[in-house]
């Protein structure tokens with residue numbers, strides 16, 4: 001079957017949908033080809049007994065204008081994250097209670113964190129001025145892992161422990177796996193540290209997947225599910241995009257998938273070497289998201305917010321995801337980096353046992369008996385192979401970074417990894433899709 005449109009979009013995650021949304025506004029013809037039989041990619045909401053559970057992306061910030069405006073357009077409501085009560089910090093096997101604004105560290109630790117924050121604020125400002133790739137200073141930071149920067153820069157045991165767990169939770173990787181520049185860029189793209197800490201301020205009522213599903217509904221004639229794109233033949237005049245059962249010709253193509261997945265497509269002629277080599281070096285983080293449902297949000301009665309950070313066990317962070325007005329208590333647990341990889345190798349039962357033991361370590365024996373547990377290991381998902389998103393190891397941004405977004409002939413790159421605002425978040429996915437669509441319009 002041969003079809004023709006102005007633009008073929010590969011992937012119906014939020015970035016592909018945002019690209020289609022933009023083209024639709026400009027009256028361009030387009031087709032979105034999605035490998036799976038569902039919309040949303042790394043956004044996945046499951047429904048069980050009238051409750052909705054987000055197993056992928058969930059939280060948003062009030063400072064994310066694009067997603068906020070789409071939610072307003074579709075009249076989708078949000079729920080503020082529950083912040084009353086204390087946060088558990090279990091660092092170096094010492095249990096402490098604190099709040100978001102003041103982690104329970106010594107005055108020396110507070111000074112350490114204050115200076116770190118100041119330094120990061122200065123450096124993110126500098127990225128804006130000097131750019132990422134051509135600045136000699138940024139190259140120096142790209143040569144350091146996040147881990148080694150913390151070791152060099154920070155001086156207090158608990159200041160370091162707090163900043164480490166914060167960075168691990170943000171990245172879903174070990175801190176030795178990505179460069180300090182990668183983290184700086186991530187923070188800078190969110191508008192700085194002050195804004196990035198608002199990324200979990202609210203969540204989407206009835207599940208985050210409501211948004212991509214609503215967008216898809218308005219573009220349903222353009223979307224083709226179960227169509228993994230296998231091959232793109234291209235020239236300066238256009239492209240032919242092949243799936244197993246379809247063939248589309250177009251003037252432009254937007255590839256809206258993570259970089260590692262863009263490399264699974266065969267290109268004829270082949271892509272420039274820099275782009276290929278970039279994709280050889282960019283993999284996803286490791287994350288298992290678990291959602292535990294209890295009879296009541298018992299932690300609230302104990303004066304706890306449900307948020308916790310733990311640096312000696314599999315669960316790095318938890319959050320309260322209880323829907324207001326519902327009787328059940330819902331705790332979301334994030335297992336990242338090396339723990340996601342080791343727990344991912346266990347049987348489902350053994351993994352659940354370890355996880356519940358860890359939750360009980362944090363919240364006490366009442367946590368031992370959830371009434372339901374949901375979980376998703378994103379590395380096992382054939383069309384994600386990890387999450388939350390891709391980070392760059394040392395040297396990659398400096399040497400290969402330009403190939404991330406440089407179009408190749410008629411092919412343009414989207415996906416949250418290519419965003420320069422709120423990169424790696426849902427907001428970044430939308431921004432990248434809009435940007436790629438605008439490139440094709442130009």
Ligand SMILES: Cc1cc2nc3c(=O)[nH]c(=O)nc-3n(C[C@H](O)[C@H](O)[C@H](O)COP(=O)(O)OP(=O)(O)OC[C@H]3O[C@@H](n4cnc5c(N)ncnc54)[C@H](O)[C@@H]3O)c2cc1C
Nearest residue numbers: 011013014015035041042057058059229387415416425426
């Ligand atoms: C566990 C988890 C928790 C997260 N939490 C948050 C959060 O709270 N807040 C937040 O903002 N972000 C969060 N994120 C990140 C967020 O999910 C992503 O930033 C965003 O969804 C990425 O969208 P995307 O369109 O760029 O990519 P994807 O969602 O990965 O979409 C790419 C799509 O392309 C398809 N595809 C791949 N290859 C092909 C091919 N060859 N042919 C056709 N289709 C193809 C895939 O099936 C997929 O549907 C989380 C992610 C995970 C995994």
